[in-house]
Amino acid sequence: MDRLIYTAMTGAKHLLEQQTTNAHNLANATTTGFKAQLDSFRAVPVISEGLPTRAFVVDATVGTDFSTGVLQHTGRDLDVAVQGKGWLVVQGEDGTEKMTRHGSLKISENGILQTQNGLQVVGEGGPITIPPEVTIAIAKDGTISTIPMGTKPNAVQTIGRLKLVNPPESNLVRGDDGLFKTKDGVIPDADAAVTVTHGSLEGSNVNVVDSMVTMINLARQFEMQMKLLSNAESNETKASQILTLG
Structure with a gap:
């Protein structure tokens, strides 16, 4: 029994x-x-x-x-969606680099580029600082450019580049915070083949x-x-x- x-x-x-x-x-x-x-x-x-x-x-x-979710066009300057395979790198609360597909960004009161929940976005050269009173443009390769308000469009200044990575999916694990990291703890290098779409967000799959x-x-x-x-x-x-x- x-x-x-x-x-x-x-x-x-x-x-x-x-x-x-x-x-x-x-x-x-x-x-x-x-x-x-x-x-x-x-x-x-x-x-x-x-x-x-x-x-x-x-x-x-x-x-x-x-699998990739549906892209939703927002037209917002600080919204990016990773095209195809790849991840956007952010700094977790424990200070380590982690990965996310949530590309809705904001600028903190100190001018630091962050996610909506306050995590710093990692650039290829470290944290990305946005100067005040500028128009932001994010290129397909993740390069962030600014144009001061009231100036000619050709006065473009490059201030950084998003760190975009594409580690093997078999080596990824989801953390308790919803962010992904590698199982072996190795921080992946930037992958130039990963691209983003400016003014769009990726929906849930x-x-x-x-x-x-x-x-x-x-x-x-x-x-x-x-x-x-x-x-x-x-x-x-x-x-x-x-x-x-x-």
Whole structure:
């Protein structure tokens, strides 16, 4: 009887974890640059003195869907979207370089180029400082140029270049802060092949319809596991009654 109980219990436990991941994806369906999380499960047989008739479910890895989201044109000077493969480098709260696809930027009160949540954008030469009262233009290769207001358009000054990288996706891991870093801790070098689109943002790659269907399927699978536990309890009760009559 315990075989059925533990098998159903582990299945229900990991179904709840998968439901949590799916709900997290749905909650970020409108988050700029968000990459959907993927759960991967595998069956592990239980090795005992008897026959290997039982198998437990184990959460093997939590992966990431790196497909590109839909580009949304905003027309804002400080919005950039990475085209194709690649990442924008920012400085995390712990001071290390991390990667993101969220290209909605702002200028701090000190003139430092930052993300909307206050993280410094890393340039190829360090932090990028924007002078006051200028018009900003970001080229396809990430070069940032400014034109002082009230001057001729040909008075262009280059002040820096975004650090754009493209490490192997197999070497990337998502941190608790939602930013990505390399598994080996090696800071990737700038990749000249990575380009950006000025005045646009990349939307989330979460498919809302697929996520809703997945949520319904997971709920049904969880209900099936609960029915197995209920059947195990019913069988145990009837077995106890038979033993009592005997």
